[in-house]
Amino acid sequence: MPISLEHVSFTYMKGTPFEKTALHDVNLQIEKGEFVAVIGHTGSGKSTLVQHLSGLLHPQKGSVCVDGVNLNAKNAAAKKARNSVGMVFQYPEHQIFAETVYEDIAFGPRNKGLTPEGTDRAVKDAMAFAGLDFETFAQRSPFRLSGGQMRRVAIAGVVAMEPDYLILDEPSAGLDPRARDEIFKEIMALYRKRGIAVILVTHNMEEAARYATRLLVVSDGRIILDGVPHEIFTNHKEELLKVSMDVPPVYKLAECLQEHGLNVKSTPELADLERQILKVRRSRHAD
Numbered sequence: 001m002p003i004s005l006e007h008v009s010f011t012y013m014k015g016t017p018f019e020k021t022a023l024h025d026v027n028l029q030i031e032k033g034e035f036v037a038v039i040g041h042t043g044s045g046k047s048t049l050v051q052h053l054s055g056l057l058h059p060q061k062g063s064v065c066v067d068g069v070n071l072n073a074k075n076a077a078a079k080k081a082r083n084s085v086g087m088v089f090q091y092p093e094h095q096i097f098a099e100t101v102y103e104d105i106a107f108g109p110r111n112k113g114l115t116p117e118g119t120d121r122a123v124k125d126a127m128a129f130a131g132l133d134f135e136t137f138a139q140r141s142p143f144r145l146s147g148g149q150m151r152r153v154a155i156a157g158v159v160a161m162e163p164d165y166l167i168l169d170e171p172s173a174g175l176d177p178r179a180r181d182e183i184f185k186e187i188m189a190l191y192r193k194r195g196i197a198v199i200l201v202t203h204n205m206e207e208a209a210r211y212a213t214r215l216l217v218v219s220d221g222r223i224i225l226d227g228v229p230h231e232i233f234t235n236h237k238e239e240l241l242k243v244s245m246d247v248p249p250v251y252k253l254a255e256c257l258q259e260h261g262l263n264v265k266s267t268p269e270l271a272d273l274e275r276q277i278l279k280v281r282r283s284r285h286a287d
């Protein structure tokens, strides 16, 4: 069953001189098992879109449903539906609230009715998932951590709730490349194991190309492209450039090599491109 937006529109500061329409009549369905990357220029509406998917913002027009249940209804089914969607905010300090890292991460599992032992297990698993050493961090104040560590706490808090739909709004901001790779490895493992949907907002084209099964390109509050990342990066470069986006560097490199007469195919994986180049070289030497 999907998470779906139907004819959703949203305007900030409506009726004031600062009025800004951030979503224009958006229709979208995301099924469990999809890994969706959302890209778009700054201010295009990505965060507004995912805040609707998580029920944090209510649509001014249209509706948001999870597994057929309207997220904004005021009943037990809607609460359960909202609990099935977990979101790591763009700014993690906006979602951290407790006095210790442990308490912050324990909030969700406790709220779901887990026993103290179950909660303890969930906190430890989620901290391991996010790369936070239990002994070092459990009793520390989350507000005294670095930006990257705070982001890990936010990720752990959301993962501990075992959501069916996991939304990550720019999760790698503030993380160094190694930490980013480690967290993505865990997210991919979770995605494959539990068959959840992952919705990843990112400025990083390589992340989108590497991990996503589906790519949404947002511009001025509209989804202007929706398809398989490889297909979009290969066939829709002009549209991306028009909205101040670009293709990942590995696609540019392949294109450059093709222009120089090298018979290689575009690919999201640098290692794959390298193999192709070596193959071309070997065949040239053999001639």
Ligand SMILES: Nc1ncnc2c1ncn2[C@@H]1O[C@H](COP(=O)(O)OP(=O)(O)OP(=O)(O)O)[C@@H](O)[C@H]1O
Pocket: 012, 013, 020, 021, 022, 040, 041, 042, 043, 044, 045, 046, 047, 048, 049, 090
């Ligand atoms: N709380 C707010 N009040 C007024 N306008 C807002 C508010 N939040 C966002 N906006 C405006 O709505 C539009 C969409 O913002 P949104 O944060 O969804 O974009 P985004 O694609 O997530 O941007 P970024 O890449 O910078 O995170 C922007 O023009 C933004 O200035």
Ligand SMILES: [Mg+2]
Pocket: 046, 047, 048, 090, 169
């Ligand atoms: Mg944003």
